[in-house]
Structure formats: structure tokens, C-alpha cells
Amino acid sequence: MSRRIPWALVVFLVAFWVPFLGSRFYTFVATDIAILALFAMSLNLLLGYTSLVSFGHAAYFGIGAYTCALLMKSLGAPFLPSLMAGGLTAAGFALVFGFFCVRLTKIYFAMLTLAVAQIVWAICFKWNDVTGGEQGLPSVPYPDLAWMGSLPILENLRLGDLFYIVVILIVLLGIAALRRIVDSPFGRILTVIRDNPERAQFVGVNVRLYQLAAFVVAGFFAGISGALFGIFNRGVFPDFIYWTKSAEPLIMTILGGMGSFWGPAVGAFALVVLNQQVTSYTEYWPFVMGAILILLLYVFPGGIVGTIETALTPARPDSSGATPAASQQADRGA
Amino acid sequence: MLEVRGLGKAFNGFRAINGVSLTVARGEIAAVIGPNGAGKSTLFNLITGHLQPDEGQILLEGRDITGAAPHRICRMGVGRSFQRTNIFAKLTVFENIQAAFIAHRGRGRDFWTRSSTLYRDETEALLVSLGIRDTADTIGGLLSHGNQKQVELGIALACDPEILLLDEPTAGMSAAETRESIRLLERIAAERSLTLLFTEHDMQVVFSIAQRIAVLHQGRLIAEGSAEAVQQDEQVRRVYLGERH
Numbered sequence: 001m002s003r004r005i006p007w008a009l010v011v012f013l014v015a016f017w018v019p020f021l022g023s024r025f026y027t028f029v030a031t032d033i034a035i036l037a038l039f040a041m042s043l044n045l046l047l048g049y050t051s052l053v054s055f056g057h058a059a060y061f062g063i064g065a066y067t068c069a070l071l072m073k074s075l076g077a078p079f080l081p082s083l084m085a086g087g088l089t090a091a092g093f094a095l096v097f098g099f100f101c102v103r104l105t106k107i108y109f110a111m112l113t114l115a116v117a118q119i120v121w122a123i124c125f126k127w128n129d130v131t132g133g134e135q136g137l138p139s140v141p142y143p144d145l146a147w148m149g150s151l152p153i154l155e156n157l158r159l160g161d162l163f164y165i166v167v168i169l170i171v172l173l174g175i176a177a178l179r180r181i182v183d184s185p186f187g188r189i190l191t192v193i194r195d196n197p198e199r200a201q202f203v204g205v206n207v208r209l210y211q212l213a214a215f216v217v218a219g220f221f222a223g224i225s226g227a228l229f230g231i232f233n234r235g236v237f238p239d240f241i242y243w244t245k246s247a248e249p250l251i252m253t254i255l256g257g258m259g260s261f262w263g264p265a266v267g268a269f270a271l272v273v274l275n276q277q278v279t280s281y282t283e284y285w286p287f288v289m290g291a292i293l294i295l296l297l298y299v300f301p302g303g304i305v306g307t308i309e310t311a312l313t314p315a316r317p318d319s320s321g322a323t324p325a326a327s328q329q330a331d332r333g334a
Numbered sequence: 335m336l337e338v339r340g341l342g343k344a345f346n347g348f349r350a351i352n353g354v355s356l357t358v359a360r361g362e363i364a365a366v367i368g369p370n371g372a373g374k375s376t377l378f379n380l381i382t383g384h385l386q387p388d389e390g391q392i393l394l395e396g397r398d399i400t401g402a403a404p405h406r407i408c409r410m411g412v413g414r415s416f417q418r419t420n421i422f423a424k425l426t427v428f429e430n431i432q433a434a435f436i437a438h439r440g441r442g443r444d445f446w447t448r449s450s451t452l453y454r455d456e457t458e459a460l461l462v463s464l465g466i467r468d469t470a471d472t473i474g475g476l477l478s479h480g481n482q483k484q485v486e487l488g489i490a491l492a493c494d495p496e497i498l499l500l501d502e503p504t505a506g507m508s509a510a511e512t513r514e515s516i517r518l519l520e521r522i523a524a525e526r527s528l529t530l531l532f533t534e535h536d537m538q539v540v541f542s543i544a545q546r547i548a549v550l551h552q553g554r555l556i557a558e559g560s561a562e563a564v565q566q567d568e569q570v571r572r573v574y575l576g577e578r579h
Contacts (some may be wrong), residue, residue: 180445180446181445183448183449183450184444184445184446184447184448184449185436185441185442185443185444185447185449185452186442186443186444186445187449188429188432188433188436188442188449189433189436189437189442191422191424191425191433192422192425192433192437194424195421195422195423195424195425196420196421196422196423198384198416198420199416199420199421199422199486199489200422200437201384201403201404201405201408202382202404202405202408202413202414202490202493203408203433203434203437203438203489203492203493204405204408204409204437204438204440204493205405205437205442206403206405207405210442
């Protein structure tokens with residue numbers, strides 16, 4: 001993992017060429033994947049790195065989406081400040097809600113995040129004057145990207161393609177920042193809390209404070225991804241916050257592998273592509289998805305990335321005389 | 335160094351700790367012994383803030399730390415190991431110790447430096463001093479029980495404690511491992527002029543290194559003093575040592 005390949009750059013260089021395939025559909029799918037990848041990776045900061053299971057992550061996705069869309073549509077604010085405002089507002093709400101949520105642990109934490117998200121959903125669903133209620137906020141404008149069209153390589157691209165380039169730039173900047181955070185001392189403390197909160201307290205870690213900080217950071221990046229999604233979707237609707245939306249990044253993370261940094265992004269890719277493929281054959285997509293999840297949980301608990309990593313790592317004999325019981329004990333923390 | 339005054343704690347009316355007073359002087363190696371359920375672990379949990387006492391006071395260097403949060407007590411120089419081995423199972427041994435340095439020195443607020451570059455020398459030195467340098471890159475949870483205990487001691491030492499509370503440091507170890515880890519403990523306590531307070535089942539261990547022994551029985555302190563004095567004590571012989579000799 002520490003081979004120091006700048007993966008974000010590699011992914012950018014590959015993803016950059018998608019619009020040049022000339023298919024509106026490919027650009028559409030790739031934009032979807034990029035935004036949801038950031039959403040899922042923001043959740044994995046909680047799920048995989050801090051062992052906080054949030055069932056209400058869509059709240060921050062939706063808050064970011066509404067904030068950015070309202071600023072751009074109603075106030076005509078420019079794109080980047082609106083985007084940042086979306087992220088920061090989501091982080092602000094994550095701070096307030098998280099303050100209460102981290103007071104509880106395990107399933108109670110999960111249920112409280114879910115409850116909070118459903119309250120946010122109900123408010124957005126009913127607050128007609130601001131959020132448009134059930135009708136949502138349709139026709140959110142694209143940012144002004146005409147200047148990009150005058151750049152040499154990009155001159156023949158459609159507006160949707162240009163927006164895609166902007167999306168992958170922002171998403172990969174976000175992912176690079178998340179990588180930096182995960183590798184930082186702060187990130188190390190999160191893994192310490194994940195592995196053993198009781199012990200963490202007794203190396204001087206204020207566990208709740210760090211959990212809250214992780215919640216806020218995750219909320220910020222969820223807000224950024226939501227803001228991008230609102231523009232991409234050309235509208236923001238209450239179902240952005242509905243609990244089924246919170247399940248999406250959870251499924252992506254488990255599918256891709258929550259034990260690895262890029263796992264959720266791989267999961268987002270796999271889920272979106274699978275969804276497109278399967279729905280073209282059958283209307284029973286949820287059935288297929290359920291079957292895939294069951295298979296994963298039983299046969300490949302490390303997800304796609306975890307399974308590949310295990311396959312690539314030659315089984316090295318352990319010099320310290322590890323017992324099967326000891327390794328089971330290590331796995332149990334997963 | 336550490337003073338406990340009239341400490342009491344009840345769980346649903348059951349008095350697990352009942353009016354215990356205890357003093358540990360700086361540099362001393364002291365043991366708390368007692369049969370299973372005597373309240374040893376509860377006493378430790380009260381001292382380290384994992385439990386809140388119902389009554390009494392805990393003073394560290396004369397400062398009242400009663401009821402403070404565990405992470406605060408740790409920062410005041412109290413280190414501890416747990417009865418059930420308690421390490422960070424999915425991190426490597428090196429990362430386990432390094433994380434403790436990062437946490438204790440308050441670097442956790444840093445969102446940007448690469449954590450892998452921090453406290454490398456300190457971690458290395460501590461691993462060498464504990465004799466577990468060769469396991470540095472092994473995942474903690476995969477180590478043998480004895481090695482995990484050493485890692486846990488390392489985590490506690492990384493917090494640069496002045497007093498170390500060890501809950502059954504040799505539990506589950508073979509006789510050879512026990513001897514070795516006791517030697518290790520004695521050496522490290524001497525090197526760092528640590529104060530040690532530990533609980534232990536193995537009477538040989540207790541009598542070989544403890545300078546002072548406190549005996550708990552059903553939540554009460556029934557004797558306190560040197561190894562000889564405690565061994566001679568009638569009540570102690572009856573309720574505790576008698577079971578074994």
C-alpha cells in the first residue's frame with residue numbers, strides 16, 4: 001500500500017479520456033461513478049477506519065446537494081464557492097448531529113444516525129418554501145464552463161463532458177485529501193480507536209472527540225459529493241436523503257472492500273456498471289444485488305479489493321508462531 | 335505517588351470495593367493480591383477512570399484525580415496494562431507502539447504529516463528494549479499471547495508513565511515466559527525509575543518482586559505490608575494463602 005504510486009493521478013489520466021470515446025452514455029455513467037465513489041469513500045472513513053457504522057450518511061450528501069443547488073439556482077452564486085458551501089454546511093450539520101451520535105456506541109450509534117437522517121429527510125420533504133418539498137429543486141444550472149471549451153484539447157467537448165472533467169478533478173482532489181488524512185497521525189488514531197477503543201483511551205485518546213472529528217470530515221466530503229450530484233442530476237430531491245440512499249455507499253463499500261482505501265471506489269464502479277448491465281436484461285436488479293451481497297459476505301468478506309489483495313499476496317510463513325486462534329482473534333475485529 | 339482514600343464502589347448493591355485505602359510511594363513495586371472476585375480489577379478500573387467511584391478519593395502526587403476521564407488520567411502519567419490482552423489487533427507491532435507515541439504526545443490533531451515518519455527512533459528503541467524488535471512488522475493480533483503482552487507493555491511505556499498499573503501481567507503465560515517477563519518488568523522499572531502497582535495470581539511472582547503487598551478480600555483491604563508481614567498475617571493465611579498451601 002505504501003508503494004507510493006500516485007493512484008489519484010493514474011486514475012485521473014485514465015478517466016480523463018472517457019469523454020473522447022464520444023458516447024454521452026459513457027460520460028454519464030463515469031460521472032455517476034466518480035461522484036458516488038467520493039460519497040462511498042467519505043463513508044469508509046467512518047466504516048473502515050473508525051469502525052463507526054453510519055446508516056444516515058445520505059443526510060450530509062443531501063445537505064450538500066441542497067445547499068449548493070440553492071446557492072446556484074436561487075442566488076446565482078458561482079460554482080466553486082457554492083460547492084465549498086455545500087461541503088462546509090454538511091460538515092456543520094455533521095458536527096451538530098455527530099455531537100449527539102458519538103455519545104452512543106455500536107447499533108445505537110447506527111440507529112441514531114439513521115433517525116437523524118430521516119428527520120432531515122422529513123424536513124426537506126415538507127419545507128416547500130426552501131427545499132421545494134416533494135417536488136424538490138428542479139433545473140439546477142450547470143456551472144459556467146464555456147472558458148473550458150476554449151482550452152486546446154477540450155474544444156470539441158459537450159457541456160456534460162466538460163462538467164465530467166470538473167467532477168473527476170474535484171473528486172480526485174477529494175480522494176487525495178482523504179488519503180492524506182488516512183495516512184496522517186489523525187488517521188492513525190482513528191485506526192487505533194477502530195481496533196480497540198478501550199485501549200485507545202488509555203494511551204490518552206479522547207475517543208469521542210476523534211470520532212466526532214471523523215464524522216465531520218466524512219460529512220464534508222459527503223456534502224461535496226452531494227453538491228456535485230445535484231448539478232449532475234440537474235435537480236435535488238428529497239430522496240437524496242432517504243434511508244435507501246444511505247444504504248448505497250454502505251453496499252459499495254462492502255462490495256469493494258472496506259479494508260482498503262480504494263475499495264469503496266471500486267465498489268461504486270462495480271455497482272453502477274452492474275446496475276446498468278443487469279437492468280438491461282431484467283427488472284429484478286434488487287434481487288441480483290441481494291444475491292451478490294450474500295455471496296460477497298460469505299465467500300469474499302474482504303470485498304473485491306480485499307480478495308484481489310489476498311490472491312496477490314504470497315502466503316508468507318509467520319516467524320512468530322502465530323496460531324490459528326490468534327489469527328481468528330485478529331479477524332474478529334473486522 | 336498514588337494515594338487511595340476510603341474508596342467504595344457498588345454494582346447493584348453489591349459492594350465490589352469497600353472503603354479501601356492504599357498508598358504507593360514513588361519508586362516502589364507494590365502488589366495487590368486476593369482471591370478471584372476480591373475486587374482487584376475493579377480497584378484498577380477506579381484508579382484509571384474506567385469506573386467512577388461511589389465514595390472516596392484518588393490522589394496522584396497529591397492531586398485529586400477522582401472521576402477524571404481515562405484519557406486525562408493517562409496523560410497525567412498513569413500507564414496501565416489490561417488483564418485481557420489489549421493491543422491494536424490489526425496494526426503491526428511497530429504501528430501499535432508508534433500510535434501510542436502519537437496519541438500520547440498529542441500529535442493526533444495533525445491531519446497532514448505522514449504518520450509513518452513520526453517517532454521512528456523512539457519506537458525502534460522501545461521495541462529493542464522489550465526484546466520484540468524482530469516482530470516489528472507482524473500484525474499484532476497474530477502474535478503469541480506472551481508477545482502480545484509485551485506489545486501491550488510497550489504501548490503503556492510509550493505513554494511515558496511514572497506509575498504503571500499492571501493487571502495480571504503474567505496471566506496465561508508458561509513458567510518460563512513468566513520468569514522472563516518478570517525479569518523484563520524489573521529491569522524496565524529500574525531503568526525508568528517507575529513505580530509499579532500490579533495484581534497477580536502467581537504467589538511466587540508476587541513474593542519475588544513486590545516490596546509491599548496489599549491483600550483484598552471481598553472488596554475490603556484486610557492486610558498491607560511487606561511480603562513477610564503479609565505471609566505471617568493470620569487473617570490472610572485463613573482467607574487466601576490457606577487455599578493454596
